Amino acid sequence: MSWLDGAAVISGIGQSQVGRRLGRSGLDLTVEACLRAIADAGLTPDDIDGVATYPGGRADAGFSGAGANELHDALGLRTRWHLGSPEIAGQLGPTFDAAMAVTNGLANHVVSFRSVWESSAQHGGSRAAMYQTAERADKMREWTAPFGAPSAANWIAPYAQRYMYEFGLTREQLGQIALTCRANAAGNPDAIYRQPLEMEDYLAARMISEPLCLLDCDVPCDGAVAVIVSRREATAGLANPPVTIEAVGAALYQRHTWDQRIDLTTMAAHDSAAAMYESTSIAPGDVDFMELYDGFSYLTLQWIEALGFCEHGAAGTYLEGGERIALSGERPLNTQGGQLSGGRLHGLGYLHEACLQLWRRGGARQIPKDIEIAAVGAGGGPVAGCMLVSLID
Amino acid sequence: MSDVDHVRPEFRILPDPSMESGAFWAGGADGQLLIHHCNACGKFFHPPAPACFRCRSTDVGPQPVSGRATVATYTINRHQWFPGFPPPYVLAYVELAEQPDVRLTTNIVGCAVEDVHIGQEVEVMFEQWDDVWLPLFTPVAP
Numbered sequence: 186m187s188w189l190d191g192a193a194v195i196s197g198i199g200q201s202q203v204g205r206r207l208g209r210s211g212l213d214l215t216v217e218a219c220l221r222a223i224a225d226a227g228l229t230p231d232d233i234d235g236v237a238t239y240p241g242g243r244a245d246a247g248f249s250g251a252g253a254n255e256l257h258d259a260l261g262l263r264t265r266w267h268l269g270s271p272e273i274a275g276q277l278g279p280t281f282d283a284a285m286a287v288t289n290g291l292a293n294h295v296v297s298f299r300s301v302w303e304s305s306a307q308h309g310g311s312r313a314a315m316y317q318t319a320e321r322a323d324k325m326r327e328w329t330a331p332f333g334a335p336s337a338a339n340w341i342a343p344y345a346q347r348y349m350y351e352f353g354l355t356r357e358q359l360g361q362i363a364l365t366c367r368a369n370a371a372g373n374p375d376a377i378y379r380q381p382l383e384m385e386d387y388l389a390a391r392m393i394s395e396p397l398c399l400l401d402c403d404v405p406c407d408g409a410v411a412v413i414v415s416r417r418e419a420t421a422g423l424a425n426p427p428v429t430i431e432a433v434g435a436a437l438y439q440r441h442t443w444d445q446r447i448d449l450t451t452m453a454a455h456d457s458a459a460a461m462y463e464s465t466s467i468a469p470g471d472v473d474f475m476e477l478y479d480g481f482s483y484l485t486l487q488w489i490e491a492l493g494f495c496e497h498g499a500a501g502t503y504l505e506g507g508e509r510i511a512l513s514g515e516r517p518l519n520t521q522g523g524q525l526s527g528g529r530l531h532g533l534g535y536l537h538e539a540c541l542q543l544w545r546r547g548g549a550r551q552i553p554k555d556i557e558i559a560a561v562g563a564g565g566g567p568v569a570g571c572m573l574v575s576l577i578d
Numbered sequence: 579m580s581d582v583d584h585v586r587p588e589f590r591i592l593p594d595p596s597m598e599s600g601a602f603w604a605g606g607a608d609g610q611l612l613i614h615h616c617n618a619c620g621k622f623f624h625p626p627a628p629a630c631f632r633c634r635s636t637d638v639g640p641q642p643v644s645g646r647a648t649v650a651t652y653t654i655n656r657h658q659w660f661p662g663f664p665p666p667y668v669l670a671y672v673e674l675a676e677q678p679d680v681r682l683t684t685n686i687v688g689c690a691v692e693d694v695h696i697g698q699e700v701e702v703m704f705e706q707w708d709d710v711w712l713p714l715f716t717p718v719a720p
């Protein structure tokens with residue numbers, strides 16, 4: 186058991202309506218997800234004494250549907266602790282901080298959420314306006330935007346290219362991630378893309394930034410996800426058997442840049458995963474399924490490798506044919522369809538899905554085998570956070 | 579193999595030079611690629627910053643380098659992100675000849691996009707926009 190000592194658990198999950206241009210506000214969707222999670226746990230808003238979210242309210246249009254303060258005010262919460270921050274260990278970071286808060290007695294029940302409104306914002310032209318601005322680029326964008334690289338697709342593609350060069354990864358192998366997600370999305374009524382996807386469709390898809398094609402990039406959506414992080418002692422009599430947060434990884438051992446990492450075939454995911462395993466007796470072989478960030482497919486490949494499910498450089502072989510990562514495979518991947526087909530819920534959707542599977546509420550997409558431990562990872566480049574969660578009888 | 583003339587795009591988002599990065603963006607006025615150098619440990623680093631991330635010395639400043647580099651990796655961008663900056667174009671992480679663990683994100687120009695490859699030797703050229711000179715790289719003639 187890690188420093189968390191089993192004190193922090195997840196007691197409920199909630200997801201709003203998810204879709205493209207829903208015609209609802211980001212805060213409206215956030216409230217829906219949070220109220221669903223609170224009710225799912227068997228709690229009321231009066232029981233919530235903490236809030237944690239990434240990236241908070243001060244973000245570009247659509248990147249954040251709502252911040253911690255807005256949610257707090259909308260639900261009239263009475264909190265002892267709250268957080269809304271972009272500079273944390275990836276999109277799962279607020280959940281780690283919530284785990285620390287409940288472990289240390291700062292709160293009993295924290296609502297941790299991620300809210301996105303990117304589909305509506307992009308349709309409204311705000312993203313295009315951001316790219317086409319005559320304003321000069323500063324901070325991180327100073328080093329990328331002038332060279333026509335405004336998108337994370339442009340920052341990640343060179344990593345994928347180098348991995349292909351070093352280890353012979355093929356597009357067919359990488360494509361198994363998109364195909365697996367699409368196959369799983371068929372069992373998720375809330376997924377954006379549910380029609381079948383074949384390898385020939387993948388290989389023929391429009392290139393965005395080589396070797397990443399359109400189907401290697403996730404699909405923007407409107408929606409929100411929430412989980413309730415609770416102090417175990419406070420969960421007696423609640424609705425669900427608590428899912429234990431066994432360990433978290435939040436490490437960054439190199440510079441917070443996209444282009445200066447010493448080994449271009451690894452990412453901060455490797456740092457976070459290594460730190461996580463150092464804090465727990467759980468080993469990669471104990472993990473039954475994986476819910477891993479697929480904002481871009483190559484990031485999923487990095488997480489698979491970083492979390493020790495294959496040797497460094499062997500991810501292509503691991504993905505070959507797709508059998509290992511299928512819903513009926515030895516270690517299923519992104520059972521809700523990931524963000525590639527399910528929609529870009531940006532990080533917290535993976536933890537929602539891990540809990541849903543552990544509680545065997547997956548319906549048509551329920552993993553058929555017995556499962557006890559899930560690995561969840563989110564982020565790319567210098568941004569990374571991962572966790573192990575369990576439901577062990 | 580600089581066999582394709584470089585055509586300037588009609589539009590680029592320009593950098594906003596900071597106290598630290600001003601020299602980097604202005605060096606091209608004198609045909610110089612200026613990279614931050616630590617006078618305590620003798621190493622270059624990028625992006626420029628007020629301290630050396632290795633030895634934490636604050637005795638740092640811009641110093642000219644040869645402008646020779648190697649393509650560490652790259653991507654052919656095929657998506658049009660900006661009007662006035664049509665694809666395809668190559669984005670690359672290049673490693674400086676003086677110290678390969680210092681990389682620049684840049685464009686490889688002056689050759690067909692399909693001819694760019696990992697390990698390719700390239701050299702700097704500058705594209706001026708108002709008060710900034712963007713360091714781009716072009717293949718070294720064999």
